Amino acid sequence: MVYIAHVRESDKEIQTVSEHLNGVKHLAEVFGGKLGLMHVAGLAGLLHDLGKYTDIFQKYIEQVAFHPDTAEMKRGEVDHSTAGGKLLFSMFHNEKNTPYEKLLTEIVGNAIISHHSNLHDYISPDINSDFLRRVRDKDLDGYSLAVERFFEEVITEKDFKQYVSNALDELMHFMDSSPTQIFFLTKYIFSCLVDADRTDTRQFEEKLREVQDSQNENLFASYYQKLMNKLNSFKKDKSSNEQINKLRQEMSEQCDLFADKPSGIYTLSIPTGGGKTLASLRYALKHAQKFNKQRIIYVVPFTTIIEQNAEEVRTILEDDIHILEHHSNVIDEVEEEDELSDGLITKRERLKLARDNWDSPVIFTTMVQFLNVFYAKGNRNTRRLHNLSHSVLIFDEVQKVPTKSVSLFNEALNFLKKDAHSSILLCTATQPTLEHVNHFLLKNRDGEIVQNLSEVSRAFKRVEVIDRTGKQMNNNQLADWVHTNAESWQSTLVILNTKSVVKELYEALKNSPLPVYHLSTSMCAAHRKDILNEIRELLENKTPFICLTTQLIEAGVDVSFKCVIRSLAGLDSIAQAAGRCNRHGEDDVQDVYVIDHVDEKLSKLKEIKTGKEITGNVLARYKKKADEYDKSLLSQTAMDEYFQHYYKKMEADLNYYIPKVEKDMTKLLMTTRRESDYFKAYEKKYKTKFPLALTGSYKTAADHFQVIDQQTTSVIVPYGEGKEIIAKLNSVERIEDLSKLLKQAQQYTVNLYSQALRQLKQDNAIVPHLEGMIYELRENWYSEDYGVDLKGEGEMGFMSF
CATH class of the missing domain: 3.40.50.300 (P-loop containing nucleotide triphosphate hydrolases)
Incomplete structure (x- = not known):
């Protein structure tokens, strides 16, 4: 019998469960291997869709794919995500198992059961364990038969146990057992799985060949030479001997020399007008070549400066293809625990697959998007995380880190430095004292690139x-x-x-x-x-x-x-x-x-x-x-005094306090069992020993996280090419074309707070497209003078003053 994982809508071609599990396993191995976690990530890929081997799923996919008019079951009705986590838990989370076997089960199992939603809580504020409910307590129709088919078709039980043993070796080598590291490790494995799953599905849908992880060494060497040609041309200018220009050259050369140092967290405090963008790029390109970094990521505080910086870099590097500007998520995705992407790849699924996973060599993005990768709900954010490893990250105007996210920002950077082999450059003329807070930043000593800063x-x-x-x-x-x-x-x-x-x-x-x-x-x-x-x-x-x-x-x-x-x-x-x-x-x-x-x-x-x-x-x-x-x-001196x-x-606001659960987000994610109030309350409530090693409330934290105080929704506005892009989005079919259009659409979007969005919807000023995943603003609600006009009195004429 052929067991179906996906059915391509265009030609009804079948991808088998075995093909999909092995394809996702292979991609996850590539992504996880970057941190020496090949088998840990691969294990998640191997098991994630085991539930598709059940008779009920096969009946369901047969109905919705080939007989949709008479289908008895609805999309999302069949749980195919739990089985893999359940198998892992039943085999490796018993009294006889070692602490590391249990830890591996909890980390990988959470990624598996969450790959269509968000990482689950090990203990939630209501003192329940959603994780245990899924992997231990939930009864699954046809589970035993699905496991039998898995061991027959995909991997023998003996080989599976050996694969788990390999994963355990990797985990023990990687771990220092801190709860902070465990949170980021879990997110990393989750990222590898989500991106591998979506990439394999996209390859099947688009009939693409296997995509290898990028190797950009030659590209960076070419970029570096072009940048040096540009910098050398400045020396021929008549003004090159002026003191300011000499200082610019000196600071640029200091960046070049500093690039030979091992990866770390460094500061670049070039004053305004000192050539910060090109100096930081010089550091990044040279460091990337010397230490085999895979990408360079610029993180800026506001969308307003992405275009300018990206255009400057694009012009110098003479490349329109490999430089990504990622401003915001154009698609409005309702995050809910469902089984979307459950087999039939519809237009809605193609939109999900089209989202960028940050695999470009050079990326420009915002602080909001960077923090969302680590802490926000939604797989569209998480799938990018593994591509931050082995990278050079340049934070422009780093003093603009939102105050409530300072601790979360510092911990993310510490993970990237310590475990993910990335190098980080904090650029600004006004350096904040991030090393002097509770969750302090692990800046390198003597890490300021500019010498004689006062002079x-x-x-x-x-x-x-x-x-x-x-x-x-x-x-x-x-x-x-x-x-x-x-x-x-x-x-x-x-x-x-x-x-x-x-x-x-x-x-x-x-x-x-x-x-x-x-x-x-x-x-x-x-x-x-x-x-x-x-x-x-x-x-x-x-x-x-x-x-x-x-x-x-x-x-x-x-x-x-x-x-x-x-x-x-x-x-x-x-x-x-x-x-x-x-x-x-x-x-x-x-x-x-x-x-x-x-x-x-x-x-x-x-x-x-x-x-x-x-x-x-x-x-x-x-x-x-x-x-x-x-x-x-x-x-x-004044700036240090101000920031301290x-x-x-x-101080009370730096750890992202969540009023609804009366806890800091850092405590929900990074606390030990001994420190956890929820752990103690669980044992008191159920009068039994809590069976898990981990106590983090990952889903609760993600559900309440938003970088800006109010949730915003991106709306495409009727300015310039905005209307034309909407028309194309409604008609295009190929995922590659959708991806290109979504990138273009970022230039024509405005992020609206929920109150403004509600008002505009009430006034019939918002037009939903593609099943409500993309919003368009009607013309009268956009003004040449003010942008979005909530009164509906907008006029778009020629600029006149």
Whole structure:
């Protein structure tokens, strides 16, 4: 008898269970082998769909694939994920088994039973074990017969036991038994399984040959030569002998020399305008070649700067193919425990398979996406994790790590350094003191690449920070001040803390005789890019104008204004705002004004409010003892003082507290049995010894994790090519074409908070596509001035000022 795993919808071709299990096993072995865990990951692949050997699944797949009109069973009705975990548990988690056999069973078993949902809780807040419910307690129709068929068709029981023995050897060699490491190990094995499963399924669906793990050594060598050609061309410029350009060259060369050091966590504190992007790329390309790294990943705080950085790198490396920009997940996936991808590969399944797994040689992504890989629910995030190993990760503007995620960020980086053979570069002119918190970052000693940092900072001084916070200012006063002085200031940038006050200020100034521009995260990336291009043209022509925005412009956007006004916030934000003034030293020292804006409502913006208070204290001390700060409010001394006070004040918020379960996320994921309240409560509740080694609440943590305070949904907006992309997404069939379109669609999406999305749905402003997995915004709800317009009064005409 032929046992079916998948049926290709296009031609009804069959992939057998044996073919699929062996295909996924092989891919998982390749992915797991990167950490010396070939058999551990392969074991998950070998067992993950064992449940498809049951008669009930075979009856089900026969019905839905070949007789859908008369099918009695619904999709997702048959559990095929539990059987593999159950077999492992029954064979290797008994009293006679060793602690490592039990640990292997718990780690691999959780990955198996979760490969269509999220990793399960070993103990949940309601003091139950979802893991035990699945692998020990659940009765499965036809389970014994499925196991018999598995040992007949896939692997003999003797060979299977030997395979498990090999996995145990790997696990014992890898482990240091810390709960933190076990969490990341489990996520890594889960990532290997999910990506292997989806990759094998895609290969069958698309009739593709086997895809080997990428080897990018030759590509990186070519990139390095192109970069060096570009850097050498700078030396021929007449200005190359100027002090600033000499310093840029020196810092770039220091990055090159530093690349010969072993992988670790290092800092690159190049001042604004010091050539940070190319210097960090130089380090990454050389280090990747020397230490056989597989990819280079740039992680930036905001989507607004991905396009700029990626375009700069793409132009120098002369490559449009191998550089991925990953802004956001365009598809809205409802995460639920089901058996989707259960055999019949529909259009919905092809969309899932089309999601990128970060196997490109060079990737640009956001901090949100990076943290989601480790901590968010949804297999679309987790499948990327294994591709972070053996990589060079460059965190641009690292001070923007969300405060509540600081501990989680540090632990993820520690895993990548210690266990995943990756090298990490923390880039910013305002380095945060991440090594001085409870879950501290394992920075390398003497890990700063730039030598004589104080001297370099003085040489790069471009601005004078002028404290105007003595008297608060409202929007009317600010508008009058800007209106009166903008002509003499020439190009003027105003950065405020909330979108609402920026919008009000724009309304007050938009009829000014000078051009007035508004930038907002309510605009899609393509829209902001077009506005920034116009702004750069005005800057080049030295035409006076005004630009109003929030902090989105602060991190890495390469624009240089004559004057900047910044509403009081964290000292790092003020320093980043100052980086948009006289950025390239075109003029003598220019002014950056710090004001205290009275109209901003910060009660729900705790990070900004706290940063504002601490900066106010630093300003007061600076007035009295400027010498202690090297006579610069933006010195590293001032920044260290600011961050140490900030993290101390926010100490209770660094571990991602979850109010609903009254626990820090770090405790849900990384606590020992001895420390676990849930472990003690379980033994008290059931009056029996808890049978598992692990006590983590992985599913609970993932269910409550979101990097930004409110959940957002990506909506494709009617700007530029947005409408055309929607039309193509509705008609395209091939997974490869879907993948390309989803990447293009990122440029035309806006992330909406749930409240805004609800309002737009009520107003019939949202059009769902592809079974509600992709959303489109109707035209009247998108404005040229503001982006998404909740009032439905948007107009898209030509830019006019």
